[in-house]
Amino acid sequence: MAATDATPKDLTHQILYALSEAEPLLSAEAFPQAAFTDLKAALDRLGSREMVKYDTIDREEAILEAEGETIAANGSHEARVFEALRQAVEGLTVQELENTIGDKNVTKVGQSKAFKEKWISRTKDGKFKTARDSIEDVTKEQVQTIRQTRTHPDPKVIADLKKRKLIKTQKVISFKIHKGPKFALEIAKEETDLTADMIASGAWKTAAFKPYNFKALGADQNAGALHPLNKVRSEFRQIFFEMGFEEMPTSQFVESGFWNFDTLFVPQQHPARDLQDTFYISDPKAADKPRPTGPDDTRDYEEVWDNVRQVHENGKFGSIGYRYPWSPEESLRLVLRTHTTAVSAAMLHKLAAQRGKDGRVPPARYFSIDRVFRNESVDATHLAEFHQVEGVIADYGLTLGGLMEFMEIFFGKMGLTDLQFKPAYNPYTEPSMEIFAFHKGLNKLVEIGNSGMFRPEFLESVGLPKDLRVYGWGLSLERPTMIKYGISNIRELLGHKVDLNFIERNPAVRLDKD
Ligand SMILES: N[C@@H](Cc1ccccc1)C(=O)O
Missing domain, CATH: 1.10.10.10 (Winged helix-like DNA-binding domain superfamily/Winged helix DNA-binding domain)
Incomplete structure (x- = not known):
């Protein structure tokens, strides 16, 4: 039954009129011309008012191709x-x-x-x-049946004709429509709000109210959000915890040159230790001794001090040393830490305190994400302070291949793949590698970190056993954050002026789930 003889103005009315005459209604028969989206919208409108109920029917429809049409008309x-x-x-x-x-x-x-x-x-x-x-002429009969009914009782025929390219099949969605509990021929006027007037006049008693749509999204609230650096930081922390890492205590921004440079074999004349590169504390200028690594660190750090001095001056633990007169005063000067590797070094010294009678220390995994300071001139990609993500893994039988594989897994968890490794130099690791990842948005390789295996003269200086191997790596927290949120000026991220409109200008930051 085609409902084309009815008088209603639009599809919703057509549906109501057709339903009053026949039920259930098959949309493909009753409204063969209606566009799917119009029909669905009309049904949802009526459905939300409980005026109709409907089921969706999926079926395959067969349609003649040009050659099929010719055969239907002229024979095979x-x-x-x-x-x-x-x-x-x-x-x-x-x-x-x-x-x-x-x-x-x-x-x-x-x-x-x-x-x-x-x-x-x-x-x-x-x-x-x-x-x-x-x-x-069986083929002619088959295509004629399909032309009329858009299907064929024998599925083999459909498959065969499809193979011969006489027909094609497509999925069609139609509806089986029933009257709902509130079926009527007209859509009643519905009030959206209960007003003071309606209460005063008593009109509320007879008014029909539009049902609440609990699925509707609320108005966008221009509320606060976590700082993007904090979000990426918690992502990193999650990954570290997932991989069995313990967080290092990093609240102490001031370090002695000893932990920041000397234990890591940065020579005392190295330009990195210049005033131009490092912030020195003016009051107090120096520590009276290198700090122990924590209240439970009962080891004698004088021994580390001595080891480090010997490696610098004359060589020790297989190293020939730098062979220069090492200055204890320089080592005690206080600096704002230039890297969190200062913390890793102290943590590894603390790990050595766990050395058992058999000479072994337990394997360990440490990480930290915290602030470091470098005396840089500030520009779009450099700040005098930034955050470092730092990790170390101490274990037996570790190899460089293992470090590379670990990096693939670690960065893979952040969606960075296809890593490339480039040989690099750090005075405290050998071999050392810079890590690059291909950045799809920028369409180029970007450096994402620096890494390496700690040198034996470092490990032995802090008291770790000879056969222990330690991976270390570090990266800035700012770089992945800038890439993730498409921020091109680092000052927006960690400037000295706090700009609260930053979030408004960067909707991605706000919309991202905290
Ligand atoms: N300290 C290095 C990172 C690093 C840490 C540990 C081992 C090797 C490299 C940096 O600042 O880039």
């Missing part, structure tokens, strides 16, 4: 060949047959099929003739 190629020959009593040559049919391709395909079906044969002089009195 083989039937056309048969028919042409049936009318020519003397038989036809190929050319005559082609002239009669008027299509070279139909003739060619048709005669070959008709031969296979044994509908035609050759005369002695090579002409074509019919080999029987009548035939049944």
Whole structure:
């Protein structure tokens, strides 16, 4: 039943009128012309008012291709060949047959099929003739059925015709529509709000109220958000914890040159230790001794001090040393730490305190994410302070290949893949590698970290056993944050002026779930 004779203005009314005459209603039959989205919108409108209920029906529909249409109208190629020959009593040559049919391709395909079906044969002089009195054009019947019903009772027929490219199939969604509990021919006017006037006049008693849509999204609240650096920091912390790391205590920004530089074999004349690169504390200028690594650190750090001095001056633990007079005063000068590797060094010294009677220390994994300070001139990509993400793994039998694999897993957890490693130099690790990752947005390789295996003269100086191997790596927290949030000026991220409009200008920061 097509509901086209009804008078209603729009689809919602058409549906209501059609339903009042027949139920259930199949949308494909009742509204064959209606666009799917219009129909769905009209049904949802009525559905939300409980005026109708509907089920969705998915089905495959078969449609004739151009060649299928030709066959439905004129018969299959083989039937056309048969028919042409049936009318020519003397038989036809190929050319005559082609002239009669008027299509070279139909003739060619048709005669070959008709031969296979044994509908035609050759005369002695090579002409074509019919080999029987009548035939049944099954293909024509099949495509005609499909043209009418958009399907065929025999699925094999559909598969076969599809293979012959006479038909194609497509998925169609239609609806089976029923009356709902509040079915009516008209959509009642619905109030959205209960007003003071309605209460005063008593109109609320008879008014129909629009039901609440509890699924509607609320208005966008321009509320606060975590700082982007904090978000990326918690992502990193999560990854570290997941991988069995323990967080290092990093609240102490001031270090002695000893832990920041000397234990890590940065020579005392190294330009990194210049005033231009490092912030020195003016009051107090120096520590009276290198700090122990914590209240539970009962080891004698004088021994570390001595080891480090010897490695610098004359060499020790297999190292030939820098061979220069090492200054204890320089080592005690207080600095704002230039890297959190100062903390790793002190933590590894503390780990050595856990050395058992058998000489072994337990394997350990430490990380920290905290502030470091460098006396840089500030520009779009450099600040005098930034955050470092630092990790160390101490274990037995570690190899450089293992470090590379670890990096793949670690950075892979942040979505950075296809890492590349470039040999690098750090005075405290050998070998050392810079780590690069391909950044899809920037379409280039970007440096994401520095890493290496701690040198034996460092490990032995802090009292760790000879056969222990320690991986270390570090990266800035700012770089991945800038990449993630598309921020090109680091000052926006960690400037000296706090700009609260930053979040508004960077909706990605706000919309990202905290
Ligand atoms: N300290 C290095 C990072 C690093 C840490 C530990 C081992 C190797 C490298 C840096 O600041 O870039």
